[in-house]
Amino acid sequence: MYNMVLVSSSSSPVMFRVKRCQPELVAPATPTPQEVKLLSDIDDQEALRSHVPNIYIYRHKPSMEGKDPVKVIRDALSRTLVFYYPFAGRLREGHGRKLMVDCTAEGVLFIEADADVTLDQLGEALQPPFPCSKELLYNVPGSDGIVGCPLLLIQVTRFKCGGFTLGIRVNHTMCDGTGFTQFTIALAEMARGAHQPSVLPIWQRELLSARNPPRITCNHREFEKPKDIEEWQTIIGSIEKMIERSFFFGPTEIASLGNLVINNQPGVYTRFELITACLWRCLAKALQLPPEKQVRMGCIVNARARFNPQIPIGYYGNVTAFPVAVSTVEKLCEQPFTYAVELIKKAKAEVTEEYMHSLADFLVINGRPLYTLPWSFISSKLSRIGFRKVDFGWGNAVHAGVSDGNGGQIYGINTFGELHLMDYENSDNRKEGLLLPILLPANAMERFAKELDDMLWNPNQAIKSAKSQTILKSSM
Incomplete structure (x- = not known):
């Protein structure tokens, strides 16, 4: 027991x-x-x-x-x-x-x-x-x-x-x-x-093994190593001080983010792009990152359909890449929201068949380096994968997906930077949407919730406070 x-x-x-x-x-x-x-x-x-x-x-x-x-x-x-x-x-x-x-x-x-x-x-x-x-x-x-x-x-x-x-x-x-x-x-x-x-x-x-000889033909900024790792560790604090919460993005929340995009048209930006850009900004503000620092947002991209011919149906190995959008904190927080959304969209578009072959070659040439974690976040959308529709005879799952806000140490390191959006039905109003479990330092979680609330429901306040939030002393 x-x-x-x-x-x-x-x-x-x-x-x-x-x-x-x-x-x-x-x-x-x-x-x-x-x-x-x-x-x-x-x-x-x-x-x-x-x-x-x-x-x-x-x-x-x-x-x-x-x-x-x-x-x-x-x-x-x-x-x-x-x-x-x-x-x-x-x-x-x-x-x-x-x-x-x-x-x-x-x-x-x-x-x-x-x-x-x-x-x-x-x-x-x-x-x-x-x-x-x-x-x-x-x-x-x-x-x-x-x-x-x-x-x-x-x-x-x-x-x-x-x-x-x-x-x-x-x-x-x-x-x-x-x-x-x-x-x-x-x-x-x-x-x-x-x-x-x-x-x-x-x-x-063998479809995704390195070529002979291997040759790097694309940029793989997801592996660039920042110099100021110690400063990053100081900012995020110790893992013992972190807490978890979940946030729901339903049709109303998605529409609110869409309204922040200049000349937004249906189908131009996906839910993933809007939410990921929003989270990127809110995290930079909540963590009070110095305005001159470069921060990254990685996007987990399923590349199966980007091959010609496509990866065969039934292939169950890894066919994902982690391209990153890169911006200074100042630009991320002060530029119109469209700036961040476009960076996310462009990063996803980098993944092609050639990119995947170049990635395999890069990993072999460089001894399989670890994806860069300091000054980085990474976002994935698990909704299309269909976790909740796995039916053993008892119907669809009430919940299906990661069990906590850090993806269960998906990279072998207990870090708050991993964001996983999964299907969820809100028990309050039965609305279908995406759920984000997130792990953050305790002193940043309250700020994150407020920044997110401002973006969704009080965008004018979010715009007004953006500059003041980013003009911070680097020692913070």
Whole structure:
């Protein structure tokens, strides 16, 4: 038994217990090929050598009465691994730390668990940050390494109401968000009785391996190293002082941001571009960054459709890039909002097929450097990936996606700079929109909330205060 305290939406502490069975290894249901498969050079980058946790929440469904989600998902997992058998293997390193999958069929970690409360007792708004996330996805000691460790960790937790949560942690070198969703959809299809996934997996990681000889043909500013890292660390403070909150962007909020753009026309700017530009400005002000400093906003771009021919359907490896928009704090905060939105749009447009080949070559030539974190933020939109539509028979998830405001250490580093926008239905008005869980230093969170509120509902005040907010002493 494990005790923990959850603060619900009513701010009343809820004590509940999660009883976990011993972790077990689930192997493919039938024999699978014993072979070694190389990862691509996009997969095999330092920034992706980490495990990404996600939480799916499902309510009770009367028509599924008598069905045990633990048994349904565990049985489906063993059959799904017949098709996705590399997940049942282990990573190992070759020459130059090159990662490859040894398809040993050892299996993935699976945990059966029970909570002694109902989902409703957790509060009306089932959204990140989840104080109980570590209970709903237990970190099995020794399981979170990169080489020689399980590539998937799954925990299914039953609740007294008949609902359940599914926690899944995946090794990011194996897949990106799109590839991960392809796997979970396959798992859900098998849970609903399918004999094979509707989309069969394709490996073909050589499509995104470095050329021979490698040659860098594009600018990759996402890897430029700033000189004043110590000043950045002073500004953000220590991780112990950080707090989490979530912010909702529905149709009304998106329309408000669109109204701030000069000559905005339908279809010119996406929701992602408007929100990311807004967050970039609000973060720069909330953190009181010196006006002369350059700050970056990276955009996670799915490049599958930017290849000719397109990356084959069924490919579940990493096909993402992280182009960055760069601006001084002064220009970012004092120029019209259109300036920031255009920078985001142009950064996304940099990603082409040639850019992806150049990126793979850059990583190999430079020893797989880590994406630049100081003076940087990075934004991704998980809504198109379709996390919430993964249906194991209990319908769509109430929540699906990252469990906290830092993406679960998506780059192996606990940092507040990662912004993940995911599908969400507002429980107050049933409006569909995007939810942003965010991690910030405590002294900056209040300023961030105010800046965001001004941009959305009091834009004249935001414009008036922009200059005064950015003319700050560099020592702050």
